Amino acid sequence: MAQAAETPTKLSQIAYQRFKEALFSRQIPIGATVSQGELAELLQVQTGALREAMQLLEKEGFLTVLPRSGIRIVKPDMSHLKDCFQMRRVLEGEAVRRFAERATMGELADWRARHEAIIELARGGTVESALIARSAEVDQAFHLALAESTRNPLMISAHTHMMEQIGVIRLDNMYMLSSLAIIQTMQEHLAVLATLEAQDPDAAVAAMDAHLARAMHRAMGL
Structure with a gap:
């Protein structure tokens, strides 16, 4: 046929x-x-x-x-950037709470190891394309895992859209990725993981909110 x-x-x-x-x-x-x-x-x-x-x-x-x-x-402006991060803080606050309820200690240990490996590489001081790609992969995968833990298709779809919008923001020349920025991002994720390992959902929400606030400032070049 x-x-x-x-x-x-x-x-x-x-x-x-x-x-x-x-x-x-x-x-x-x-x-x-x-x-x-x-x-x-x-x-x-x-x-x-x-x-x-x-x-x-x-x-x-x-x-x-x-x-x-x-x-x-599109060329995102500061207002659009703030809107995207505001939405992420709402979505990921709920997502990390669900993740705290459902993630196993084995999963958390795996995430910790992946983040610590990136920090070790970034401490070399030279930001190469391979390091940027690997750190971005871990960053995106971690946030996606949080979103998927909600088991809510609408929230997952909205989160995916926000991540794409922020991806466009990062295409702008003003967004410069340094070894310090990579280390800061990974350390902030580790702070979230520490609250998850302690099985403290409220602390996890607070740690995620603090991370996203700092991530927004980095995206703004502050």
Whole structure:
């Protein structure tokens, strides 16, 4: 049987995913204004599929369609950054409380070992791409594990969206990752883990809130 042609919905999903891949790999500069044709050529997708994908991307805040002027790629400002972290503090406060109820001591020990390994590498003082990638992987995986511990699809989806928005913020040149920032992030996670090991949900919520407040300041360049 001949393979069915890809449906418009499937093609728009491809366009949607390729846009995000291009954005986070810096092929599409944040704040840039491009034409629909230029974007379709870059993503190697049909304009019809791109138009459909753009509707969702605009709702999610990744771009703005300008009538007769093209497509403006998002460039988050300080207000947007604060909004994202405010939402994360609400979501992750509940998430870390659920994680405190459900995580095993074995899981916590594994997370501690992963964080301590990153700190040891970062203390070398040189920030290389491999260290950045590995620290980002541990950071994102830890926060995702917290979100997934809620077992609430709506909260997990909202958290994923917030993490993507903050990922866009980190594409800006103002966001510079240093060995000190990596160590601080990992140590703040370890402070959260210490409260979880002590089986103290209230302290875990407070430690997570303090971590996210400091993370916001780092993202602001403070």
